[in-house]
Structures are given as C-alpha cells and as structure tokens.
Amino acid sequence: MNRIAFTLTVNAMACEVVAEPRKLLSDVLREDLRLTGTHVGCEHGVCGACTVLVDGAPARACLIFAIQMQCREITTVEGLTPAEGLSPLQQALHEEHGLQCGYCTPGIITTFEAFLRENPKPTDDEIREVLSGNLCRCTGYANIVRAIRKAAQIMRKGTAA
Amino acid sequence: MKPAKFEYHKPETLDEALTLLAEYGDEARVIAGGQSLVPMMNIRLARPDHLIDINGIDDLSQIRLENGSVAIGALVRHREIEHSAQLAQACPPLPAAACNIGHYALRARGTIGGSLALADPAAEFPLMATLLDAEFVARSGAGERSVPSHEFFVSVFTTALEPEEILTAVRFRTLAQSEGWGFRWFSRRVGDYALVNAAAIVALKDEGRIHRIAMVLGGVGATPVRLTGLEQESVGAEASAGWVREISSAAAARVEPGGDKHASAEYRRELVELLLAGALEDAIDRCRGRQAA
Numbered sequence: 001m002n003r004i005a006f007t008l009t010v011n012a013m014a015c016e017v018v019a020e021p022r023k024l025l026s027d028v029l030r031e032d033l034r035l036t037g038t039h040v041g042c043e044h045g046v047c048g049a050c051t052v053l054v055d056g057a058p059a060r061a062c063l064i065f066a067i068q069m070q071c072r073e074i075t076t077v078e079g080l081t082p083a084e085g086l087s088p089l090q091q092a093l094h095e096e097h098g099l100q101c102g103y104c105t106p107g108i109i110t111t112f113e114a115f116l117r118e119n120p121k122p123t124d125d126e127i128r129e130v131l132s133g134n135l136c137r138c139t140g141y142a143n144i145v146r147a148i149r150k151a152a153q154i155m156r157k158g159t160a161a
Numbered sequence: 162m163k164p165a166k167f168e169y170h171k172p173e174t175l176d177e178a179l180t181l182l183a184e185y186g187d188e189a190r191v192i193a194g195g196q197s198l199v200p201m202m203n204i205r206l207a208r209p210d211h212l213i214d215i216n217g218i219d220d221l222s223q224i225r226l227e228n229g230s231v232a233i234g235a236l237v238r239h240r241e242i243e244h245s246a247q248l249a250q251a252c253p254p255l256p257a258a259a260c261n262i263g264h265y266a267l268r269a270r271g272t273i274g275g276s277l278a279l280a281d282p283a284a285e286f287p288l289m290a291t292l293l294d295a296e297f298v299a300r301s302g303a304g305e306r307s308v309p310s311h312e313f314f315v316s317v318f319t320t321a322l323e324p325e326e327i328l329t330a331v332r333f334r335t336l337a338q339s340e341g342w343g344f345r346w347f348s349r350r351v352g353d354y355a356l357v358n359a360a361a362i363v364a365l366k367d368e369g370r371i372h373r374i375a376m377v378l379g380g381v382g383a384t385p386v387r388l389t390g391l392e393q394e395s396v397g398a399e400a401s402a403g404w405v406r407e408i409s410s411a412a413a414a415r416v417e418p419g420g421d422k423h424a425s426a427e428y429r430r431e432l433v434e435l436l437l438a439g440a441l442e443d444a445i446d447r448c449r450g451r452q453a454a
Contacts, residue, residue: 002168021169021212024203043162044200051266057240058266063199067169068192068214111266132351133264 006070010035011079019066026050026061029076037077037106041135048134051107052076058114077106080113088158089113089151098147100138108134108144116152120159124149164202171214175300178215178327183302185211186324192216193236196263196271197279221274221329226251232298232332235274243268251335254292254342254360258285261344264352274328277313280320283354283380285346287314291385292360292377293333299326307332314384340364340373341448343440347432349423355380356424357432363400363444365452371395376408376441378433381418388412400445409438 005018010033017032024043029035029052041047043062050061053075080087086094089109099105108131115122115130122130127148131141172178182189190209192198193216201207215221221236224245231252233242242248242259249256262268262276262285276286277297289295290310297308299322313321322328336342346358357380366372374395376388391412398404418429 002166004169020166022164022166022202024163024199027163043203045196045267048264048266054270057269059270060196060266062203063195063270065164065169065195065199065212068171068195068216114269115265129351130265133266 004067006067008033008066008069008074009072010074011076012073017066021065021067023066024062025052025064025066025069025074028066029061029074035076035078037081039103039106041103046135047104048107048111049104051110051134053110053114056114056117058111075110075113077109080109087113088154089116089148092147092151092154093144096143096147096150098139098144099136104134104136108136112148112151116148116155120152120156122148122152162204164199165205165208167209167212169212169214171217173217175215175218175220175327175329178213178218179300179302179325181211181213182327183325185213189213189324191278191327193275194238194271195275196267197275197281215327224248226335227332230296230332230334231255232330233273234330235272235278235328237273239263239268239271239273239276242273252293252333253336254289254344254362255333257342257344258289258360261285261346267352273331277331278320278322278328280314280316280318280384281354282314282317282382282384283356283358285355285358285379288358288360288377288379288385289344290314290331290333291387292362292375294375295334296332297321297328298330298332299323300329301326305329311387316383336362337364338451339366339448341444341446341451343443343445343447345436345439345443346379347436357381357418357429357436359433359436359440361437361440361444363441363448365400365445365448369400369449371398371400376412376437378412378416378437381416381429381433386416388415391415402442405438405441405445408441409434412437 008015029038039049041049045060045063052061189211221234223234225232239259295310297313342362344360346355348355362375364373378386413430413434420426
C-alpha cells in the first residue's frame with residue numbers, strides 16, 4: 001500500500017491523515033476522522049448525500065480524493081452545527097418535518113448553507129432546481145422546500161439584526 | 162465501489178504537468194474537476210496508474226476577451242461561466258449552457274476543459290463548441306497546436322488530443338450585435354445529459370431574411386452534428402414560422418440518431434424537430450429584439 005501522510009483542514013481544525021491517494025474524501029472523513037455526519041449513498045456523484053463544502057463551495061466528497069484537499073478548507077455538517085442547539089436550516093428541517101430517515105439531510109444542509117449565502121431570497125423554483133441534486137426517498141421534497149424557505153427567512157432576519 | 166490504486170502527482174506548473182504526461186502517457190489521466198473521471202474510477206471503468214492533478218496550475222483559470230473571441234482556460238469551473246457578466250454580454254450561449262450542466266454542487270467543481278476533453282456527444286459544452294466554431298488549444302512538451310471543433314471531436318468520448326497533450330484553453334467566437342441565439346434541450350430528469358439538445362445562431366437582414374445561420378444538434382450521433390448543408394440552403398430564406406417548421410423537419414429527416422434504452426431513434430427524431438424549432442424561434446426573437454433595441 002502506498003499510504004501517504006498529509007494534513008487536511010476540516011471544520012477549521014488541522015487533521016493529520018495517513019491514507020492511500022485513492023481514498024475518497026468521503027471515506028477519510030468518516031473512517032479516519034470519525035466525522036460520520038457525511039453520508040455515503042451512491043459513490044458516483046448522483047445522490048448528493050456526501051456533499052461537503054470546499055472553500056465554501058458545495059462538492060461531492062465521493063468525487064474527490066482526500067489527498068487533493070491539502071490547503072483547502074473543508075466544512076462538514078458537523079462544522080455547520082452550533083455547539084448548542086441547531087442551525088436555522090437544521091431547526092427549520094426539524095420543525096417542517098423536512099426529513100424522515102435523515103440519510104439525505106446532511107447533504108441538503110451543506111448544499112443549502114452554500115446556496116442561501118449566495119442567494120438569500122430564493123424563489124421556490126430556484127430551491128427546487130438546487131434540491132434536484134439531492135435525492136430524498138422519504139419526504140417527497142415538499143416539506144424540504146418549505147423548510148428551506150423558512151430557514152432563508154430566519155437567516156435574512158438574523159443578518160438584518 | 163472504490164477506485165483502483167494509483168500514484169498521485171500534483172504539478173505546480175504546466176511544464177511540470179507536461180513532463181509527467183510525456184513520461185507516463187497512456188498510463189496517466191489528467192484530473193481537473195473530476196466530476197466524470199472519479200465516478201468512472203469509482204466503478205473502475207477507468208484505472209489510471211498515474212493521476213496528474215492540474216488544479217494547482219494557476220494560469221489555466223482565466224476568461225479573456227479578445228478581439229471577436231473569448232479564450233476560456235481549461236480549469237474554469239461551470240459556475241464561473243454561469244455567473245460571468247462578461248460572457249453574458251459577449252457570448253450568452255455559454256452561460257446558458259453552463260447553468261444547465263448537472264447539479265449545483267457539480268457545477269461548482271466541474272471544468273469546461275474536463276467536459277470538452279470527455280467529449281460526451283450530448284453534453285452542453287461540446288454542443289456550444291461546435292456551434293461557436295471553437296478552437297482548442299492543446300499543449301505538449303513539443304509545443305502548442307490549435308484544433309478546430311470539427312476535428313477535435315472524433316467520436317463518443319474520443320477527441321483528437323494525443324496522450325501527451327493537455328487541453329489548456331478553448332477559444333469561442335463571440336456573438337455580433339446583429340446575432341440572436343437559441344438553446345433547447347430535453348432530458349427526463351433535471352441534471353441528466355440531454356436525450357437531444359439543439360442550438361442555433363441567426364443573423365437577419367433585408368426585412369427578416371436569413372443572413373447568417375449556424376445550427377447544431379447533440380445526442381443524435383457520436384459527436385455534435387453541425388447542420389452545414391441546411392445552413393447553406395437557409396441563407397436568403399424568410400425567417401417565418403413556416404420556414405422554421407420546414408427546416409426543423411428537414412433536419413429531423415436528415416439526422417441518423419441511434420436508439421437505446423433511454424429513447425428510440427424515432428423519438429429522438431421527434432425531439433430534433435421540436436427542439437431545433439424552439440432554438441430557431443428563440444434565436445429569431447432575440448435577433449429581432451436586438452435590432453429593435
């Protein structure tokens with residue numbers, strides 16, 4: 001095995017990793033760093049469950065080799081969760097029943113953290129277009145759209161205050 | 162599944178990358194955004210022994226407007242093209258194509274060079290490259306050459322790039338003030354490759370007659386298909402609704418789409434007629450809008 005030592009910055013912490021170059025970021029996060037909030041679904045970029053932020057932009061962790069991420073800032077769902085309680089997006093998903101089994105939820109949270117920063121007042125069509133990259137087999141999406149709309153509202157008030 | 166073993170290289174300059182490529186040739190793959198290559202590696206359809214990561218090479222990430230053309234570096238991400246104000250002005254079909262690629266997260270990472278070098282015949286950028294008479298800049302240790310789009314796309318997933326060459330930039334022509342454009346596609350799900358897509362550019366003169374025209378179809382052959390014969394026949398025609406119907410059904414009769422599990426050849430032909438008509442209508446409307454403005 002050609003294991004290599006390198007450093008990743010995950011949720012603002014420097015993490016030493018020893019892994020083969022072929023190891024996917026999703027696997028390094030879950031297995032080496034024990035950050036199991038990043039879920040692995042399809043492993044070919046379709047389902048969106050493993051979405052994380054790379055320098056603030058959404059990216060499929062299953063389509064990146066961990067070794068490529070040296071000198072990048074990676075944020076996982078753990079890094080988006082406040083020390084106490086839930087983020088506005090998490091709280092809204094909870095209140096609006098935007099999840100059932102929860103498998104797709106971390107990918108939806110990371111995706112929309114990025115999207116709502118870029119577009120704080122999206123239309124339902126825009127939310128649905130972005131949400132099309134995250135497969136959910138439980139909810140039928142309607143409650144997720146409602147939750148994202150609510151979170152956007154709360155986040156706008158938060159920045160206005 | 163997990164990818165097979167490989168050796169990882171991260172060159173900091175293009176010269177370094179070209180040296181590595183010259184050394185490993187066929188055994189190496191260049192990775193840019195990785196949004197198509199990594200899925201293929203994960204299911205082991207691709208098993209390179211060496212992976213050359215060009216993400217650290219700065220000078221491949223620029224969009225430069227030149228006289229009558231725009232040069233886009235191979236590492237420019239889809240989302241940059243989607244949101245580029247200068248492209249929206251100079252070459253609006255490119256942002257329109259970019260915002261239709263895959264999903265939000267894939268567009269943040271995927272690159273134009275990667276999409277073109279992959280050469281999926283139904284993908285957005287190969288279609289636009291064929292529409293916009295693109296010139297592909299290929300570099301190797303031996304130097305640089307420029308390949309026109311009709312030579313670059315050889316077949317499905319096959320381009321004129323040699324194993325030791327890297328696609329560094331693509332030059333598209335910009336649109337003239339008198340030109341209008343249209344782009345239509347159909348896919349069963351958002352984010353999928355189109356079953357068929359169509360794009361057109363039209364310039365009118367003499368009270369609505371076709372002065373210049375370009376038409377291209379994707380998903381109907383091994384490469385995007387430029388309708389050169391029909392373009393020539395169209396010059397001078399009156400750009401009426403009847404003409405749009407005529408030319409679209411003539412295009413549908415001339416293409417030879419294949420049938421597969423996603424759609425029959427007959428269905429693809431129907432899509433050609435519908436989508437090309439839509440693209441032409443949009444192009445003519447935009448053209449008239451620009452003339453009125």
